[in-house]
Amino acid sequence: MGTALSIELGRQGVRCLVVERRTTRSPQPRAKLSNIRTMGLLRRWGLADRVRAAAPLPADFPSDIAFVTRLTGWELTRFPNALSTAVDRSRPYPEPAQQVPQDILEDVLRERARGLPAVSVATGVELEGFEEHQTGIRASLRDVHGGASREIHASYIAGCDGARSTVREQLGVGMSGQSLARNVSAVFRAPDLWSRHDKGKAVHYWTVTRDAPSILGPLNPHDLWWFHLNQVPESGPMSDDDVRRSFFAAVGESFACEVVANGPWLAERRLADHYRVGRAFLLGDAAHLHPPMGGYGMNMGIGDAVDLGWKLAAVVRGWGADRLLESYEHERRPIHQRVIDEASANFAKNSNRFTAPELEDAGPAGDRLRERAGETIHEEKAREFASIGVQLGYRYESSPVVVADGSAPTADEVGTYEPTARPGHLAPHVWIDDERCLYDLLAPGMTLLCLSDDQEPAARALVSAAERANMPLTKVDLARADVRELYDADLVIVRPDQHVAWRGSSADDAEGIVDRVRGARAPTTRREARSETPVASSGERLTDPPTPRVART
Numbered sequence: 001m002g003t004a005l006s007i008e009l010g011r012q013g014v015r016c017l018v019v020e021r022r023t024t025r026s027p028q029p030r031a032k033l034s035n036i037r038t039m040g041l042l043r044r045w046g047l048a049d050r051v052r053a054a055a056p057l058p059a060d061f062p063s064d065i066a067f068v069t070r071l072t073g074w075e076l077t078r079f080p081n082a083l084s085t086a087v088d089r090s091r092p093y094p095e096p097a098q099q100v101p102q103d104i105l106e107d108v109l110r111e112r113a114r115g116l117p118a119v120s121v122a123t124g125v126e127l128e129g130f131e132e133h134q135t136g137i138r139a140s141l142r143d144v145h146g147g148a149s150r151e152i153h154a155s156y157i158a159g160c161d162g163a164r165s166t167v168r169e170q171l172g173v174g175m176s177g178q179s180l181a182r183n184v185s186a187v188f189r190a191p192d193l194w195s196r197h198d199k200g201k202a203v204h205y206w207t208v209t210r211d212a213p214s215i216l217g218p219l220n221p222h223d224l225w226w227f228h229l230n231q232v233p234e235s236g237p238m239s240d241d242d243v244r245r246s247f248f249a250a251v252g253e254s255f256a257c258e259v260v261a262n263g264p265w266l267a268e269r270r271l272a273d274h275y276r277v278g279r280a281f282l283l284g285d286a287a288h289l290h291p292p293m294g295g296y297g298m299n300m301g302i303g304d305a306v307d308l309g310w311k312l313a314a315v316v317r318g319w320g321a322d323r324l325l326e327s328y329e330h331e332r333r334p335i336h337q338r339v340i341d342e343a344s345a346n347f348a349k350n351s352n353r354f355t356a357p358e359l360e361d362a363g364p365a366g367d368r369l370r371e372r373a374g375e376t377i378h379e380e381k382a383r384e385f386a387s388i389g390v391q392l393g394y395r396y397e398s399s400p401v402v403v404a405d406g407s408a409p410t411a412d413e414v415g416t417y418e419p420t421a422r423p424g425h426l427a428p429h430v431w432i433d434d435e436r437c438l439y440d441l442l443a444p445g446m447t448l449l450c451l452s453d454d455q456e457p458a459a460r461a462l463v464s465a466a467e468r469a470n471m472p473l474t475k476v477d478l479a480r481a482d483v484r485e486l487y488d489a490d491l492v493i494v495r496p497d498q499h500v501a502w503r504g505s506s507a508d509d510a511e512g513i514v515d516r517v518r519g520a521r522a523p524t525t526r527r528e529a530r531s532e533t534p535v536a537s538s539g540e541r542l543t544d545p546p547t548p549r550v551a552r553t
Helices: 002-010 036-044 048-054 102-114 168-169 240-251 297-316 323-346 364-387 390-391 456-468 481-487 510-517
Strands: 016-022 065-068 076-077 119-123 124-134 136-143 148-153 159-160 175-189 204-208 214-218 224-229 258-270 280-282 446-450 473-477 493-494 500-504 542-543
Touching: 002 102, 002 119, 002 159, 002 297, 016 124, 036 048, 036 297, 036 390, 048 102, 065 364, 076 364, 102 119, 124 168, 136 240, 159 168, 159 297, 175 240, 175 323, 204 224, 214 500, 224 240, 224 446, 240 258, 258 323, 297 323, 297 446, 323 390, 456 473, 456 493, 456 510, 500 510
Parallel strands: 016 119, 065 204, 159 280, 446 473
Antiparallel strands: 016 542, 065 076, 124 136, 136 148, 175 224, 175 258, 204 214, 214 224, 446 493, 493 500
16 A cells, blocks of 8 residues: 555656565465455556556456355355456446456556655564654664665654554554454466366356355366455464365365465454544554455555645645645544444355355255255355445545535445435546546546536635645546536536535635535634655555665665
C-alpha cells in the first residue's frame, strides 16, 4: 500500500520515500483480484491496461467459481462471471475486475512510482523507529543486509507495514477484535492438473469434502496453482508432504507436482483503535484485518492510499487544512467495519459448512444430496461473489469535508448498486465517447462539473473562491441532459478520489463551500496554508526526506 500512496503523492509533486524491507517477490501472493473499484483507480493512474497486460491470467479468462465435491468429482453449482471480470459497457463502472496476483500488481505500481521524479524507493531497508517533533517526524532506517543506519526527517509517516505494523506498535495503538481460525495456503507447480479434470476453466474451485475442504485455482493458465486449506486444527505447521496430501485429496487423485510455497495464516477480524496519532497514519492491514473471502483486503488498502494520499498532498501543498487529514479515519473506518463484518460472515460459510457423509455417494440418494447442496451453496454464497454494492456503493455522507444536500439516502446493499451524485458517494460513471469516461475528465485536484449552461455566474463564484483559497478547481463543461439527470444538479464538485464533495444549482456561499471541502474551519475564510514539506511513510511503505540533500549511507 505504501507504493500506491507514493503514486498518489508523487503524481502531485509531493516528495516521498517508500521504505520496503523485502528485496524479492513473494512466491505466495496473498491477493489475486483487483476488483472493479481498484481497476477504476488504476485507470485514474494510467495503469489499468498495464496491469491487464502483466496479469498471467488474460482478461478474457472466465471468472467462474465452481463448487465441487473434489476437482475430479461432482460439480455442485457454479457462479459464472462471479467477480465482474467480463467487459460490459452497460455496467456502472468503466473497468471490469482483473485476476492478477498481488506481487505482479506491486511490480507495476513500483515501476510507476520509480518513474515519478518526486518518489524515491528504498528496498532492503526497514524502519527501526521514529519520533514526532514540533514540525515533523524524525525516523531511523536500517539496511537489512549491511546493518547500516541513517536518519531522515519528514512531515508525516504512514504505516503501510502490515498486520505486525512497527508504526502501529510504536504509536501504542491497539487492534480490537478477535482471531477466527487457522488456515494453510500453498502454491503448487502442477502442469498436468488441467488435463486431469473436466470442470472447465474457472478462477476458484471450492472443494466440498470432509477430507480436504478447500479452495484452489490457477495462478497462470499453464502450471501454477494456489491452494487454501480451510480451518485446519491447531496442530503445528504442515509439512510439504502434509499439504501435498491435502491437495491430492481436494483434487481426488495423486499426480506429479512441486510445492513452491507453503505456510499457515490466521484469519482475523480486527480494527485499529485509531488511524491517526499526530503526524502518523495507519493504512491497509496495519489498520484493519479480515478474512480474504470476498476479495476485499488489498483493494481496501489501495482505497486507503488514495483517500489519505490526496488529502496529504492537499495539506503539504498548502490548500488543505488539518480537518482534511482528520477526515481520513472518519471516512474510512466505517467502511472497514462494514467489510470486516461482510468478510467474516463469508468466512463462516466456507466449504466446511456444506460437507455431508453421503455427498460423494453414487446413485439417486447421492444425486439428491448434491442437488440440495448446490441449492444451499447458491443461496448462501451468492452475495460473496456479487458484491458491487460494497465495492462501489460505500459513501462518506457524514464526512466533515462533505457538504450534505438534504437528499434522501439510497439503498445500501451488498449485491446491488444505485449510482447517485448525493454528496459523499462515488460520482456516477458515464461514458463520454467510445474511449473516454467522465472520470477521465477529472483533474488531479478538485473538479467542478458544469452540467448546465445556465449556471455560469455560480460557477465563476466557486472558481474565484477556490482561487482565493489556493485550492485547485478545474472547471469541466459537460452540458448533457443525461448527465444532468443522473447527477441531479447543475454544478458538482468532485474530489480527487472521484467522490462527490458538493452539488447544487447555486453557490450563494461559495467561500463556505470551498472551505468545507478543503477542510478549513467553516465559516471562516482564513486559509490554513502549510509550507510545502515532504511526506513520510513506512512499510511496503512510505517515508519522505525533506530535500534531496538528506544524508544517505
